Amino acid sequence: MSKQAAISQQRAPIYEALQRFREMRVVPFDVPGHKRGRGNPELTAFLGKQCVGVDVNSMKPLDNLCHPVSVIREAEELAAEAFGAAHAFLMVGGTTSAVQSMVLTVCKRGDKIILPRNVHKSVINALVLCGAIPVYVNPEVDARLGISLGMQRQQVARAIEENPDAVAVLVNNPTYYGICSDLRAIVCMAHDAGMRCLADEAHGTHFYFGHGLPVSAMAAGADMAAVSMHKSGGSLTQSSFLLTGPDVHAGYVRQIINLTQTTSGSYLLMSSLDISRRHLALHGREIFHKVVDMADYARQEINAIGGYYAFGRELMNGDSVFDFDSTKLSVHTRDIGLAGIEVYDLLRDEYDIQIEFGDIGNILAYLSMGDRIQELERLVSALAEIRRHHQKDPAGMLTQEYVEPEVVMSPQDAFYADKVSLPLAQSEGRVCSEFVMCYPPGIPILAPGERITAEILEHICYAKEKGCSMTGSEDPDLQHINVLA
Missing domain, CATH: 3.40.640.10 (Type I PLP-dependent aspartate aminotransferase-like (Major domain))
Structure with a gap:
């Protein structure tokens, strides 16, 4: 980065304009209706005056x-x-x-x-x-x-x-x-x-x-x-x-x-x-160098536990895994007989550790600038205890996150088409008209216009049984599914 660019990146124009606006003590006869927090003292007490005081509407000084x-x-x-x-x-x-x-x-x-x-x-x-x-x-x-x-x-x-x-x-x-x-x-x-x-x-x-x-x-x-x-x-x-x-x-x-x-x-x-x-412009390189180091340390420690596989750049094959983001702490859990979502739930419920997501075979701990080594050590210790106390026989577990879809029609045509709601178990062979996904990560198992197959139904039922949060369907419990009439 050039010296001129580095100097310019020290500016934060919106932040600076809000600071100037705060000092002006303008009388607000505009929205939002909380009027810099005065009208909603509970909200102000919860979020703080600094926050609600700059929750303002567009105006000439603020663009x-x-x-x-x-x-x-x-x-x-x-x-x-x-x-x-x-x-x-x-x-x-x-x-x-x-x-x-x-x-x-x-x-x-x-x-x-x-x-x-x-x-x-x-x-x-x-x-x-x-x-x-x-x-x-x-x-x-x-x-x-x-x-x-x-x-x-x-x-x-x-x-x-x-x-x-x-x-x-x-x-x-x-x-x-x-x-x-x-x-x-x-x-x-x-x-x-x-x-x-x-x-x-x-x-x-x-x-x-x-x-x-x-x-x-x-x-x-x-x-x-x-x-x-x-x-x-x-x-x-x-x-x-x-x-x-x-x-x-x-x-x-x-x-x-x-x-x-x-x-x-x-x-x-x-x-x-x-x-x-x-x-990020001023300190990003230093920040993410530390994040990569932390993730590499955590991968090494988790793999030393046994049973888990914290995967990384060794997956690279020059094509379908052309590169790998070393900040991502993704851990395969199926070899200890637990779905990722089961480890996710155990970490939160028994160890007060909230990770990004768990699916049927993996968990993801999202690392970034606010993480510290001591929290990673707590995560590693918790994973070791989970293996010691909850490990099962992995026989019978589903082995694949991704199910290749059969696309019958465009998402728009299917979404807006005439539809009927069927019990999930009776939907095999029909064309889906809504979304079904585990969230996170929010990648659809089914999207509008795709045929519902036995493999997809098995995947959905397995994910529900293991405790995945299923979203996208009109029926919040996913007992029924919308299909083309």
Whole structure:
């Protein structure tokens, strides 16, 4: 980073504007109705005067998120520079909003988009909204871990060759488990075919600031990337960035964002993006070097327990696992006879340790700038005790997270079609018209337009039995499922 860039990154324009506003003691005859907290003393006591005092509405000194011309625009310019993007948009609807805006920018009804099936539900939700047609590159599955891997170059090339009318290729960078595809190669393949390349970087914010981590989407030449600053970047929950490359029309992207994003952008979220961007730009390399060291230490200690497998860069194979995010502490639990969700529940209920998620075979402890070695040692000790006290025979456990879908019709057509509700056990062979997923991570087991098979039903019932939080269906207990009439 140049000296001039480093100096500019010390600015935080939204934060600075809010500080100036606080000192002005403006009389509020506008929204929000709590009037800087005076009207809701319980809320003020809970969140604090500092917080509710800057929960304000758009006004000239503070700019407007829908059409920024001053401090928000400056914050976006600084973010674009920090991330190596042509433009950065502040997003206050989470990375879901960023992902959907990304897809809606490049796709309209009937357009094809090439993507892996192990995408977050927000991607398929975007297809429901715009009517685009998914062309799935079904990922390879790791036989031992049962998890889906990245997109193989040959499969992407084949999908592009067989669908030359597709408008874009979307890539997870990385997956929830930390696995990365060969993003640079996929970008080149997409561009050579006249397609856009989009990256869901919900779990890859730190790629832009760390050293020795997988390549970021902007550095790889992708056209757009959705970045969860609130995950590994330190900002408040629900705040994200949408990044674009030099060949994307920023004015049109703004119009797309404004179709769905609130006109009352939260200054708590926006200032947290502004402050966190400054923090990462100035200190990110040092921060994430420490995070990688902590994760490597934890992997070594967990693997020394026996029975667990904390996996890492040894999975890399040059293609479907082209790279690995070393900050991700993913642990395979099936060999001790426990599903990941069972270990997740034990850690929370018996040890007061809250990890990111557990599925049928793995857990993920999400490490970032706020973690310390002493907490990791507590996690390692708890895992050792869980093995000692709760280990079972792994015979009969499901071995695969990913079930390859049979796509019958587009997500939009299926979602809006006439439907009936059937008992789950009677739905085999029918076409699903809603989502079914374990959350987190929020990757659909079933999406609208996919056929319900015996294997999928077994997976759903097993996940429910083990205690996974099942979401997406109209029936909150998932005793019934909506299918095409």
